[in-house]
Amino acid sequence: MQTRRFGRIGLVSVLSASLLMASACGNSTETGGKETGGKETKTPIKIGVVTSKTGPLEAYGKQELNGLKLGIKYATGGTNEVLGRKIEIIEEDDQFKPEEGKNKARKLLEEDKVDILQGTASSPVALAITDLAKENKKIFMIDPATADDLTGAQFHKYVFRTGRNTGQDWAAGAKYAVENLGKTFYHIAPDNAFGKSSAAAARAAIEKLGGQIVKEDFAPATTQDFTPYLQRAIQSNAKVLLITWAGATPLFKQINELGVYQKMTVYTGIPDLAGIKSMGDGAEGMVGFNTYHYTLPKTKENDWLVENHKKEYGTVPDLFTAGGFAAGIAIVEGIKKAGSTDGDKIAAALEGFKFRAAKGEYTFRKEDHQALQPMYIVKLKKKDGELVPELIKELSPEETAPPITVK
Incomplete structure (x- = not known):
């Protein structure tokens, strides 16, 4: 990514002229000095992004940022301007550490004087940041962090989320699982805010439909050997193994190697492109719920995103690109x-x-600023030697609306 320094500490990622060209949409009274020749210049609108640029969620952070930049390009018609002011993006790496993310958000708010916060790939980081947005009365546009508490117990008026939350995941996935896969479930999830939130949402949705969670087995987010967790799942005699995980992980490779696909039904949110590849051939035919795959939406906005992502980044958009794209448009x-x-x-x-x-x-x-949106039930099929999701059903925003948990 091209970066340049803008008279403040930190890297300022300025969307390139090729990415950003569009219409001025109104007037602003804020000015930032004089250009050569005495012209008055308007201060830029600053968006501060805190996300994982390193660590296990680095790929998710990259998807989010690529989508955000393209969403701004789309919404501004290519100018990277709104209200007659240029938009700048200042990027900070949270390193997948909540305290680091909080410090970076504070730096963006207090030193860089950003107008809006956006992020994060990690739910624990987002939970650490959200109160700073409230204290500073700045919009915190969340994607792709999914913890329900962000638009629930820790909700405040400045939080908006374009990504789905874990309640939406299970609103999308539970009905199909209970009606088609089995009544008893073993759930492996990371031992953090994301995993606990997903497990609670899954339990509520599945039990409401008459299913049973035999056990929730929480593993450290840094786990590399899942053998004991998978063995416990097999020995539980549950019909379905639920998987909640995020980031690069050997989990699906080990599921394949241990023959779990042959011993119980594996059901999960379909991951990003690298994650699908890591599942191995044994995952062919597996059914899961999905928030986005570039082949699924049949909209002009998705056509634009796919075409322009290829032009800008040389590849197709990935799992969390669409959420970042929506965040850019919403901002x-x-x-x-x-x-x-x-x-x-x-x-x-x-x-x-x-x-x-x-x-x-x-x-x-209105109640919690969670974006209601379509979701998908898909089956993994082989196409040209690779696993790809085949649409079983597109679920409407109303069908996947999660419970309102604001306190």
Whole structure:
């Protein structure tokens, strides 16, 4: 990524002229000095991104950032301007550490004076950051972190999430699993906020439908040997093994090597492209729920995203690119609608707001600012020697609406 320094500590990632070209959409009274020849210049709108640029979720952070930049390009018609002001993105690496993420967010808010926060790949990091957004009255546009508490127990007016939460995952996945795969479930998940949130959502959804969770088995997020967890799952006699995991992991490779696919049904959220590849040939025919694969949505917005992602990055968009894309669009549209970068005004503009992105229509639910959106049930099939998801059913935003858990 091209970076340059902008008179402040930290790397400022400036969207390139080829990426950003679009229309000025209004007037701003904020100015930043004089250009050569005495012209008055307007201060840029600064978006501070905290996400994983290193560590186990590095790939997710990259997908998020690529999508964010393309979403801004799409929403501004290519100019990288809104209200007549340029948009700058300042990127910070949370290193998959909550305290590091919190420190980086504080730096963005206090030193770089960003107008909006966006992130993060990690739910524990997002949970560490969210109160800073509230204290500073800045919008925190969340993607792809999924912990329910972000739009639940820790909800505040400045939080909006374009990514799905774990409640949506299981609203999408539980009904199909109970009706088609079995009634008893063993759940392996990471021992962190993301894993605990997913396990709680899965239990609530599955038990409501008459299924039973035999055991929730939480493994450290750094686990490399899943043999004891998989052996316990096989010995439990549960019909279905539920998997919640994030980031690069040998888990699916070990599922294949231990023959788990032949001993019980494995059901999970279908991961990113690298994750699908790591599942091995034994995963052919496996059914799961999915938030995005570039072949699934049949929308003009997705066509644009796929085409432009190939042009900019030389590859197709991945699992969390669409959420970043939606975040970029929502940020621009929120600023346009508010006519301001003021957090209170943008929050008022976005509450209940409907907009279109790669998967179709998104709606920021008024009660918790969670974006309701389509989800997918898919089956992994071999195509040209590679596993790809084949659509079984597209679920509407209403079908996948998660419980409202705001306290």
